[in-house]
Amino acid sequence: xxxxxxxxxxxxxxxxxxxxxxxxxxxxxxxxxxxxxxxxxxxxxxxxxxxxxxxxxxxxxxxxxxxxxxxxxxxxxxxxxxxxxxxxxxxxxxxxxxxxxxxxxxxxxxxxxxxxxxxxxxxxxxxxxxxxxxxxxxxxxxxxxxxxxxxxxxxxxxxxxxxxxxxxxxxxxxxxxxxxxxxxxxxxxxxxxxxxxxxxxxxxxxxxxxxxxxxxxxxxxxxxxxxxxxxxxxxxxxxxxxxxxxxxxxxxxxxxxxxxxxxxxxxxxxxxxxxxxxxxxxxxxxxxxxxxxxxxxxxxxxxxxxxxxxxxxxxxxxxxxxxxxxxxxxxxxxxxxxxxxxxxxxxxxxxxxxxxxxxxxxxxxxxxxxxxxxxxxxxxxxx
Amino acid sequence: xxxxxxxxxxxxxxxxxxxxxxxxxxxxxxxxxxxxxxxxxxxxxxxxxxxxxxxxxxxxxxxxxxxxxxxxxxxxxxxxxxxxxxxxxxxxxxxxxxxxxxxxxxxxxxxxxxxxxxxxxxxxxxxxxxxxxxxxxxxxxxxxxxxxxxxxxxxxxxxxxxxxxxxxxxxxxxxxxxxxxxxxxxxxxxxxxxxxxxxxxxxxxxxxxxxxxxxxxxxxxxxxxxxxxxxxxxxxxxxxxxxxxxxxxxxxxxxxxxxxxxxxxxxxxxxxxxxxxxxxxxxxxxxxxxxxxxxxxxxxxxxxxxxxxxxxxxxxxxxxxxxxxxxxxxxxxxxxxxxxxx
Numbered sequence: 001x002x003x004x005x006x007x008x009x010x011x012x013x014x015x016x017x018x019x020x021x022x023x024x025x026x027x028x029x030x031x032x033x034x035x036x037x038x039x040x041x042x043x044x045x046x047x048x049x050x051x052x053x054x055x056x057x058x059x060x061x062x063x064x065x066x067x068x069x070x071x072x073x074x075x076x077x078x079x080x081x082x083x084x085x086x087x088x089x090x091x092x093x094x095x096x097x098x099x100x101x102x103x104x105x106x107x108x109x110x111x112x113x114x115x116x117x118x119x120x121x122x123x124x125x126x127x128x129x130x131x132x133x134x135x136x137x138x139x140x141x142x143x144x145x146x147x148x149x150x151x152x153x154x155x156x157x158x159x160x161x162x163x164x165x166x167x168x169x170x171x172x173x174x175x176x177x178x179x180x181x182x183x184x185x186x187x188x189x190x191x192x193x194x195x196x197x198x199x200x201x202x203x204x205x206x207x208x209x210x211x212x213x214x215x216x217x218x219x220x221x222x223x224x225x226x227x228x229x230x231x232x233x234x235x236x237x238x239x240x241x242x243x244x245x246x247x248x249x250x251x252x253x254x255x256x257x258x259x260x261x262x263x264x265x266x267x268x269x270x271x272x273x274x275x276x277x278x279x280x281x282x283x284x285x286x287x288x289x290x291x292x293x294x295x296x297x298x299x300x301x302x303x304x305x306x307x308x309x310x311x312x313x314x315x316x317x318x319x320x321x322x323x324x325x326x327x328x329x330x331x332x333x334x335x336x337x338x339x340x341x342x343x344x345x346x347x348x349x350x351x352x353x354x355x356x357x358x359x360x361x362x363x364x365x366x367x368x369x370x371x372x373x374x375x376x377x378x379x380x381x382x383x
Numbered sequence: 384x385x386x387x388x389x390x391x392x393x394x395x396x397x398x399x400x401x402x403x404x405x406x407x408x409x410x411x412x413x414x415x416x417x418x419x420x421x422x423x424x425x426x427x428x429x430x431x432x433x434x435x436x437x438x439x440x441x442x443x444x445x446x447x448x449x450x451x452x453x454x455x456x457x458x459x460x461x462x463x464x465x466x467x468x469x470x471x472x473x474x475x476x477x478x479x480x481x482x483x484x485x486x487x488x489x490x491x492x493x494x495x496x497x498x499x500x501x502x503x504x505x506x507x508x509x510x511x512x513x514x515x516x517x518x519x520x521x522x523x524x525x526x527x528x529x530x531x532x533x534x535x536x537x538x539x540x541x542x543x544x545x546x547x548x549x550x551x552x553x554x555x556x557x558x559x560x561x562x563x564x565x566x567x568x569x570x571x572x573x574x575x576x577x578x579x580x581x582x583x584x585x586x587x588x589x590x591x592x593x594x595x596x597x598x599x600x601x602x603x604x605x606x607x608x609x610x611x612x613x614x615x616x617x618x619x620x621x622x623x624x625x626x627x628x629x630x631x632x633x634x635x636x637x638x639x640x641x642x643x644x645x646x647x648x649x650x651x652x653x654x655x656x657x658x659x660x661x662x663x664x665x666x667x668x669x670x671x672x673x674x675x676x677x678x679x680x681x682x683x684x685x686x687x688x689x690x691x692x693x694x695x696x697x698x699x700x701x702x703x704x705x706x707x708x709x710x711x712x713x714x715x716x717x718x719x720x721x722x723x724x725x
Contacts, residue, residue, distance in 0.1 A: 131714075137718055138667050144654065144658070146707065147654070148658065148710060152707065160698055268530070277524045277527060309541035309545055310538055312538035313534070313542065315531075315538075319527065319534070320528075323527055323531070324517075329520065329521045
């Protein structure tokens with residue numbers, strides 16, 4: 001090996017937005033090995049792979065799927081808060097249909113039920129897309145409508161009950177195995193399909209251009225409205241399939257708790273993966289790594305014997321850490337950590353000082369490495 | 384005051400032109416129209432309720448709206464500040480839960496009531512301050528920082544206790560059960576008074592102080608505000624401190640209301656607060672909105688709940704559907720309103 005290779009590799013690693021998330025994932029896995037030495041062991045039983053890693057993949061499949069849809073939505077500078085509600089609706093519709101079908105155990109009941117659910121999800125996605133692209137409502141608030149009302153709709157469908165079904169065909173989606181769990185195979189297939197469709201054609205670039213500037217891309221001949229509409233339908237469809245996985249895994253539809261907080265998990269996965277919430281750039285690999293980090297974290301907390309509720313705390317810490325590491329400001333601060341901090345012109349109240357802690361050696365709004373816009377701020381601040 | 388009429392669209396979207404035809408036709412300033420719309424809706428809903436149900440149109444029903452939603456009013460006031468700067472605070476529901484936990488655990492550990500109250504308020508403000516600093520100085524989107532705050536506060540609740548902790552302190556109980564009789568026989572609780580004082584103070588701060596005008600200016604256009612030499616950093620961090628403080632105060636009111644601390648208190652309450660603010664006519668892009676609107680927004684949400692409890696046969700999930708529908712109507716109306724001006 002020539003000496004040049006590691007240098008360029010190190011340089012590339014420092015450039016890549018995936019480096020920190022990957023390191024975080026590896027660190028999490030190492031923690032697991034220390035806590036449970038048998039963590040990496042896989043065994044085959046009845047033609048199925050079993051093991052902690054497979055569990056992570058299986059339980060992370062719905063989050064990954066939703067995060068994929070979310071990635072494209074976020075790339076257009078949008079956000080979809082309604083996916084959790086769509087998860088609940090999709091499970092509710094399918095299970096209610098199967099439970100009421102003439103033969104609740106037949107495969108045909110499952111297929112009709114899930115096609116109805118997915119059809120409804122497409123409609124909900126069209127609705128979100130209509131609000132965002134045609135009416136021009138801010139995505140966060142447009143999808144908040146369905147997030148609030150959606151769970152109510154799901155409860156309306158199930159009449160507030162938890163609907164249980166016993167349908168072997170339906171159970172395959174969430175709990176079935178083809179060596180690997182079927183759910184993760186579905187998610188990975190969707191990941192591959194999205195990667196091919198958006199990265200091997202111009203579609204990905206068009207999505208990013210809409211995210212950078214919808215108006216400019218429209219004037220440049222990009223059908224911004226259609227693209228925005230499409231990504232919301234895709235996100236809703238992904239959420240619908242994820243809802244099928246979740247309800248089929250437990251053979252029940254719980255309108256209240258199915259997919260609760262999953263929109264937050266999905267957004268976290270996307271953000272951890274290096275996709276900017278400001279739109280215009282996305283990374284599918286990053287989303288995959290992000291979803292794995294979220295799920296590994298959850299599993300780690302379980303296996304380490306910590307109360308599962310505390311997972312939220314770890315999630316918060318990981319999010320803040322990854323976001324800080326990706327923030328250009330914080331990176332600049334780390335790089336010039338030894339230079340004395342310039343005086344911040346208006347750094348909030350005096351009581352802020354003890355709380356600044358780590359932030360203290362961060363250059364304030366007058367950071368020399370900052371962009372041109374904050375140079376004007378600097379002048380304004382000194383005036 | 385001028386600041387509130389600055390251009391309200393910071394990026395993309397259609398530019399706001401002068402609103403001359405609208406000005407001529409309507410005698411009231413256009414910025415009051417959304418609040419008036421909310422008020423008309425509230426009165427109309429109440430009118431329909433009075434016609435449909437016996438005993439709906441009583442002073443006590445109105446008083447109960449305030450009693451049952453005092454914490455939400457305080458929460459919505461804090462959220463209004465944040466949304467006026469164009470930010471968002473998703474952590475408020477969790478901070479409410481954390482406040483009830485800290486209060487309950489503190490009292491259980493033998494702290495005095497005033498000390499507990501101070502500790503809770505300091506905790507909430509400190510939490511908001513940290514989030515504000517991260518948002519401002521690291522330029523990370525408010526959405527993701529406060530989402531982390533949501534998880535962090537909820538996680539800290541579980542660290543304190545997974546179980547519900549009852550509050551047995553005499554001071555807390557006396558505030559919780561205390562009533563203030565108004566002329567006409569209606570009764571309200573001390574919480575209502577606190578909530579209304581918060582609304583009044585917030586209105587004063589927003590309209591009659593330099594800080595309040597800076598908040599509107601930052602929401603209108605942050606870079607313009609900065610070029611004008613306004614203390615944008617103080618405003619941007621300050622609104623999260625205010626929101627944190629309001630969440631902690633709302634948490635205290637909530638613990639008066641529930642007399643317990645529990646990690647699962649106030650799940651999803653941030654959505655109610657955001658919905659109330661939006662129904663109250665505040666634009667999520669920032670720069671436009673009034674605190675009174677948020678108060679009316681909370682009352683509208685409360686009226687929906689009162690409707691459903693009076694109806695009796697309707698299930699609780701209709702509340703969610705109704706709130707979603709109202710939210711939709713209001714944002715579409717806002718959109719058409721802003722769109723026509725453009």
